[in-house]
Amino acid sequence: MTALVIRDAVAVVETEGRVRTGDVVTVDGVVVDSPAPADATVIDASGCVVTAGLVNAHHHLLQTAFRTLPGTRGIPMRDWLPAMASAYTAAGVDPELTGIAARAGLAEALLSGVTTVADHHLTWPSGADTVGMARAAAAAAADLGARLAFVRGAARDDPQEAALSAETIAAALVDDCPGGVSADGMLQVAIGPAGVHSDPRETFTLMAEVAARRGLRRRTQANEVVDVEIALDRYGRRPLDLL
Secondary structure (H helix, E strand, O other): OOOOEEEEEEEEEEEEEEEEOOEEEOOOOEEEOOOOEEEEEEEEEOEEEEEEEEEEEOOOOOHHHHOOOOOOOOOOOOHHHHHHHHHHHOOOOHHHHHHHHHHHHHHHHHHHEEEEEEEEEEEOOOOOHHHHHHHHHHHHHHOOOEEEEEEEEEEOOHHHHHHHHHHHHHHHHHHHHHHHHHHOOEEEEEEEEOOOOOOHHHHHHHHHHHHHHOOOEEOOOOOHHHHHHHHHHHHHHOOOOOO
16 A cells, blocks of 8 residues: 655645645545555645646647657648658657657656646557557556546548557457546547548548447547638538538
8 A cells, every 4th residue: 555645735626616724645546535544655745735637638649759850840730740740750650659759748747737638649650550559658657647538549541440440449448448438547548530631521430430339539620720721621611610
């Protein structure tokens, strides 16, 4: 058993409108409403406010490994996206790189007070070990103690290949887990195309079928500038009108 006490904080924010003082006690990583064991580790929180961890609902952890590349700073997104895609192709995205990038990105999050991260992973080379990539990201989160919502996204992927990959990832990571959430609540798997700017109707349809079979949440994006521009040019309608 591992026990931890956070002591002497200025305030402990428990829920909206409910603030208290006193200790926060955790046992094996779970907050408990009981006195601290005698051998608990004590953290002095004098002058601090204790809150629940923050949530980053939109992250691309892979990008942590590709920051400050020449030619990728201060440019429009329509130019940035293909530049980054070329960098991913040149590097060869695989489970090792996915895990390293996830570990670095999640460590940054935790150091900033963010304990839950939604990773919208959109880079899946054809024929890659996609289950291995998903496992690597999940393992990084588990090792660091972060809660991860891992999204098997798609961006110009082959629709059939993307759907099969999503199915196998869900089976490997959260098989028979209601809502695609692990029993301890620390991992969730969701799926969905990047958006109508990058994926055809077939990808949306096949991903939706996987989500329905597996009880998974779905995601897409619909209002970034590049999404709107491409959708208007291609379909004459905004993304939100097409979804």
